[in-house]
Amino acid sequence: MATEILMPALSPTMEEGTLAKWLVKEGDEVKSGDILAEIETDKATMEFEAVDEGKIGKILIEEGTQGVAVNTPIAVLVEDDESVDDVQVSAPPAQQPAAEKSAEPAPAEAEAPAPERDISPDWPEGTEMKTMTVREALREAMEEEMGRDETVFLMGEEVGEYQGAYKISQGLLDKFGPRRVVDTPISEIGFTGIGTGAALAGLRPIVEFMTFNFAMQAIDHIINSAAKTLYMSGGQMGCPIVFRGPNGAAARVGAQHSHDYAAWYAQIPGLKVVMPYSAADAKGLLKQAIRDPNPVIFLENEILYGRSFEVPDLEDFTIPFGKARIARAGKDVTIVSFGIGMTHALEAADKLAEQGIDAEVIDLRTLRPLDYATILESVKKTNRCVTVEEGFPVASIGNHISAHIMENAFDYLDAPVINCTGKDVPMPYAANLEKHALITSDEVVEAVKKVTYK
Amino acid sequence: MARKPAGGTAAPSNTSKDELLKYYRDMLLIRRFEEKAGQLYGMGLIGGFCHLYIGQEAVVVGLEAAAKEGDKRITSYRDHGHMLACGMDPRGVMAELTGREGGYSKGKGGSMHMFSREKHFYGGHGIVAAQVPLGAGLAFADKYLGNDNVTFTYFGDGAANQGQVYESYNMAELWDLPVVFVIENNQYAMGTSVKRSTKSTSLFGRGEAFGIPGEQVDGMDVLAVKAAGEKAVAHCRAGKGPYILEVMTYRYRGHSMSDPAKYRTREEVQKMRDERDSIENVRDLLLQGKHATEDELKAVDKEIKDIVNDSAEFAKESPEPALEELWTDIYASDLPQGSAEENA
Ligand SMILES: Cc1ncc(C[n+]2csc(CCOP(=O)(O)OP(=O)(O)O)c2C)c(N)n1
Ligand SMILES: [Mg+2]
Numbered sequence: 053m054a055t056e057i058l059m060p061a062l063s064p065t066m067e068e069g070t071l072a073k074w075l076v077k078e079g080d081e082v083k084s085g086d087i088l089a090e091i092e093t094d095k096a097t098m099e100f101e102a103v104d105e106g107k108i109g110k111i112l113i114e115e116g117t118q119g120v121a122v123n124t125p126i127a128v129l130v131e132d133d134e135s136v137d138d139v140q141v142s143a144p145p146a147q148q149p150a151a152e153k154s155a156e157p158a159p160a161e162a163e164a165p166a167p168e169r170d171i172s173p174d175w176p177e178g179t180e181m182k183t184m185t186v187r188e189a190l191r192e193a194m195e196e197e198m199g200r201d202e203t204v205f206l207m208g209e210e211v212g213e214y215q216g217a218y219k220i221s222q223g224l225l226d227k228f229g230p231r232r233v234v235d236t237p238i239s240e241i242g243f244t245g246i247g248t249g250a251a252l253a254g255l256r257p258i259v260e261f262m263t264f265n266f267a268m269q270a271i272d273h274i275i276n277s278a279a280k281t282l283y284m285s286g287g288q289m290g291c292p293i294v295f296r297g298p299n300g301a302a303a304r305v306g307a308q309h310s311h312d313y314a315a316w317y318a319q320i321p322g323l324k325v326v327m328p329y330s331a332a333d334a335k336g337l338l339k340q341a342i343r344d345p346n347p348v349i350f351l352e353n354e355i356l357y358g359r360s361f362e363v364p365d366l367e368d369f370t371i372p373f374g375k376a377r378i379a380r381a382g383k384d385v386t387i388v389s390f391g392i393g394m395t396h397a398l399e400a401a402d403k404l405a406e407q408g409i410d411a412e413v414i415d416l417r418t419l420r421p422l423d424y425a426t427i428l429e430s431v432k433k434t435n436r437c438v439t440v441e442e443g444f445p446v447a448s449i450g451n452h453i454s455a456h457i458m459e460n461a462f463d464y465l466d467a468p469v470i471n472c473t474g475k476d477v478p479m480p481y482a483a484n485l486e487k488h489a490l491i492t493s494d495e496v497v498e499a500v501k502k503v504t505y506k
Numbered sequence: 507m508a509r510k511p512a513g514g515t516a517a518p519s520n521t522s523k524d525e526l527l528k529y530y531r532d533m534l535l536i537r538r539f540e541e542k543a544g545q546l547y548g549m550g551l552i553g554g555f556c557h558l559y560i561g562q563e564a565v566v567v568g569l570e571a572a573a574k575e576g577d578k579r580i581t582s583y584r585d586h587g588h589m590l591a592c593g594m595d596p597r598g599v600m601a602e603l604t605g606r607e608g609g610y611s612k613g614k615g616g617s618m619h620m621f622s623r624e625k626h627f628y629g630g631h632g633i634v635a636a637q638v639p640l641g642a643g644l645a646f647a648d649k650y651l652g653n654d655n656v657t658f659t660y661f662g663d664g665a666a667n668q669g670q671v672y673e674s675y676n677m678a679e680l681w682d683l684p685v686v687f688v689i690e691n692n693q694y695a696m697g698t699s700v701k702r703s704t705k706s707t708s709l710f711g712r713g714e715a716f717g718i719p720g721e722q723v724d725g726m727d728v729l730a731v732k733a734a735g736e737k738a739v740a741h742c743r744a745g746k747g748p749y750i751l752e753v754m755t756y757r758y759r760g761h762s763m764s765d766p767a768k769y770r771t772r773e774e775v776q777k778m779r780d781e782r783d784s785i786e787n788v789r790d791l792l793l794q795g796k797h798a799t800e801d802e803l804k805a806v807d808k809e810i811k812d813i814v815n816d817s818a819e820f821a822k823e824s825p826e827p828a829l830e831e832l833w834t835d836i837y838a839s840d841l842p843q844g845s846a847e848e849n850a
Contacts, residue, residue: 238635481617
């Protein structure tokens with residue numbers, strides 16, 4: 053049976069090449085491994101070997117021909133008793149087979165799908181509340197989920213015997229034992245990879261980073277292994293894992309220990325990103341994160357750990373992702389924030405109220421998925437927006453929100469959106485400089501006055 | 507409680523009075539400086555993280571005694587002792603701790619991030635083990651420039667479990683880099699003891715897989731540290747590549763100022779202090795060898811106390827950095843003076 057020899061693709065980007073030289077002629081016997089021709093690709097000159105045995109029946113493309121498309125028949129190989137004249141040469145193939153065109157354009161957003169706007173209360177009305185710190189809320193969330201699900205375990209530096217560098221895991225070792233509360237060496241990329249592998253194998257690890265600054269050691273596994281594997285495996289390999297720990301500035305810990313990673317992780321398709329402010333959100337969202345089948349980045353804040361809030365006294369409650377919270381209703385301006393930024397947003401709203409400006413404050417709670425609907429609805433009402441976050445100004449969450457508002461509510465805006473962020477400098481240590489590097493409620497007040505032309 | 511006599515590799519008789527007095531003075535300076543820093547922290551004058559070096563003084567003082575002008579050093583956040591030992595000004599270090607203009611980083615670095623080009627001190631690094639490849643890189647530069655400088659790259663027993671250490675070992679040996687890897691094994695990484703973090707507890711022995719020679723050293727004995735340092739440095743200067751010193755030491759204080767230190771007993775700490783203290787050891791040598799009298803040592807104590815008090819005063823008086831400093835030093839317009847040329 054005659055076989056066509058096709059122009060090979062010899063590099064990942066090669067679409068066509070030059071048939072530089074034939075090393076065989078018609079009538080030659082060839083066996084697999086023999087070099088048939090030299091082909092110039094976009095990168096180099098490569099030798100092209102025979103795969104099958106036979107006789108070169110006919111050379112279809114002369115040497116020296118340029119621009120030979122990949123998969124064009126360049127010669128015909130015949131068996132000994134065959135005649136070349138019997139061979140039918142197929143037409144050069146069309147370009148790459150085009151993927152079936154669907155009528156609908158592909159959705160532009162590759163984000164975790166946000167549900168329809170959910171305006172239900174987070175817990176039933178009349179639920180009894182108890183006061184607790186964010187620290188206690190986080191601990192309770194882990195304790196409850198570890199009690200519910202045997203596959204949930206906690207690993208990280210000092211999470212066990214030391215009771216947690218920030219005491220979030222206090223008591224968990226005593227309750228669940230060393231099988232489920234695993235102290236690791238200082239080996240971030242190693243244990244993040246191990247956690248990710250365990251998640252791929254079906255466990256539900258909670259990986260605590262002593263702070264997210266140290267997750268930079270491990271970010272390759274967070275992104276390349278945890279976030280992308282589901283996609284790369286065509287949906288087979290889910291990675292249900294939570295990466296959690298304090299994020300952002302603490303107090304006076306300098307440039308290498310003060311980074312806010314919200315915008316970094318929020319950029320990654322495949323990750324979900326949570327950044328709670330209140331204790332109730334910390335608890336409800338962490339429980340949700342542990343149950344989520346995806347890798348979740350859960351960004352806590354050291355300064356908030358000790359703050360107390362009202363938390364529903366329920367046996368079990370979770371807060372869904374992609375549902376912002378209107379922390380304060382208002383009509384004159386929309387202030388959007390999340391995490392520790394809420395402290396400044398709310399403080400600013402109080403100051404503004406004294407000056408007769410009625411601000412609506414939205415706590416995003418999750419950054420991916422992001423509750424665009426709640427932001428847009430509010431902006432359509434107030435016609436002005438200021439965003440508040442601790443991170444750096446370039447490519448910030450605020451920038452992204454501004455772009456979204458511009459695309460979707462341009463005609464409603466009475467002023468450009470202003471993004472309040474940390475300053476564009478590494479965090480200085482000196483007390484006075486640190487204060488200036490961080491966002492303040494006064495800056496938020498200033499920004500609101502600008503957008504309200506007051 | 508009787509102390510074990512100091513000694514080991516270097517016999518005290520080989521060591522001159524001046525030398526012993528210098529070690530005594532240098533170690534005492536670190537100890538008193540750190541005690542003062544702890545005090546200022548308690549007063550709120552120092553903020554953030556502050557990792558004291560008390561107990562480990564013999565390590566840096568011994569190794570500095572093996573160094574020559576031009577040699578480099580780099581370490582972690584537990585860096586105050588290294589800076590004082592290599593001759594940096596206590597005023598500048600203390601003022602950095604208080605975040606003032608007079609500090610080595612103009613108040614912008616803090617306890618964990620100080621540098622001195624003049625003294626070839628390359629920091630002050632907050633990410634555990636990050637200084638290890640950086641130190642190998644400093645040595646790479648020296649080799650490239652063809653000088654005979656050596657880099658002392660200090661890291662902890664906890665840092666020894668970071669993967670980047672082993673990538674650095676491999677390349678340092680592959681390229682014969684003149685670097686002494688100094689593992690300051692103080693037996694704990696925060697609250698995790700060495701045996702709770704690895705079954706391969708001979709940390710220096712891990713170099714063998716890469717062909718790097720090394721040894722364990724008594725880090726409470728400044729003379730032993732110095733002797734081992736000289737051997738390591740000679741190996742590097744001879745162009746034979748890196749060397750590993752695992753210096754067995756102990757930190758008396760908590761990991762940082764906020765460490766409750768429940769992972770070890772008070773007795774364990776007290777036993778080290780009573781039986782192994784490096785400063786007391788040298789003091790004994792000085793007195794027993796009749797190199798110095800109690801009165802002479804008292805005078806040294808007083809001198810050190812004055813230096814430390816002066817540094818604290820300076821650190822309190824020095825103004826906070828000007829607000830414009832927030833926006834400076836983010837990009838360099840040119841390489842700082844004396845980078846490559848200085849080493850050539
Ligand atoms: C990559 C990274 N992970 C975690 C930390 C938090 N951390 C700071 S010091 C430390 C312990 C280090 O112990 P060791 O290396 O033995 O040095 P020592 O403090 O004893 O001098 C830890 C876990 C960090 N700074 N960097
Ligand atoms: Mg240690």
